[in-house]
Amino acid sequence: MGFNADSSFILQDTEHRPKPAISDAGSIPLVDLSPLLATPIPDGVDEAPPALSGLVEQVEAACRGWGFFQVINHGVPIELLERVQAAARGFFVLPSEEKRRVIRDEENPLGYYDAEHTRNVRDWIEVFDFTLEEPAVVPASTEPGDRRLQEIWNQWPAYPPDFREACKEYAKGLEKLAYKLLELIALTLKLPAKKLNKFFKDSTSFIRLNHYPPCPSPHLALGINPHKDAVALTILAQDEVGGLDVKRKSDGEWVRVEPTPHSYIINVGDIIQVWSNDRYESIEHRVSVNSEKGRFSIPFFFNPAQDTMVKPLEELVSEDDPARYHEFNWGKFYKTRRFSNFRKLAVENIQIYHFRNTQ
């Protein structure tokens, strides 16, 4: 298969074809994490020195107002990113037969894939997925009563030779940043900093290498169709090409996130939306493609363990603000999502609003 303008890519509904995004100064907030380089995160926001409490306020405003922000001075060594970017380029340039040696299938959602769908429309993308835990443990089936578990193993390509090491080193670096962000977000919700950490032992976190080849009809297709990330938190590295559009909460306009060198783009995922009882929202975004340049990006999806029951945190619900969701098992949710974008389905994908309480 190749990237021919085959009809499955084409957004049938002209309403949803990519209208140009606005590129202006009103884009997502930029947060400087340098206070974290000097000071460890205290367990309560009251114990934080002024530089840190200022940071917590900025993160709170960004999560509430946008659901998205960029961070600089994040402490992840640039060499780690450059090494994994080079590995990704070296892999995606290989002939299709070579990449398909590590193709994902119905049994194993890890490895290479070139027929991704988002909400049942095909994306102009090829991807490579790997988990942080090896193996990662997920439910064996999507059936609610079935308690059997399945181990999923990474599939590593033989080329480029440095690929596996580069991916693993990068994952270690990003996980540290993920915990810092999680702790900051806990503080913004007036919770002890480490309150959420326990959910991430035996995590189902994974990293995706994305490649969007140049597209002959960028006005008819999208790199990734509009979606919300079904994760706790996403930490995204994008290259210098640009193409990520975020739906601005204030007015629903698509806003392009212009690349900022050495920054990461952070977004609150569906799980934080539920934990926070809708204080924070998981925001819709998409990727536009262009006819000249291929684009690479690397999201890190920070996810809890499969047995986590996700529901609004007790500290954040009250008589006046009752739980807006009933609990669901993360493993089953993940399995349903990961296995359903495997191919075009006639039914809608699972979404958190399916667990919303009627009030």
Ligand SMILES: O=C(O)CCC(=O)C(=O)O
């Ligand atoms: O490539 C990007 O900029 C965004 C990727 C993304 O939204 C995803 O992989 O979920």
Ligand SMILES: [Fe+2]
């Ligand atoms: Fe996404």
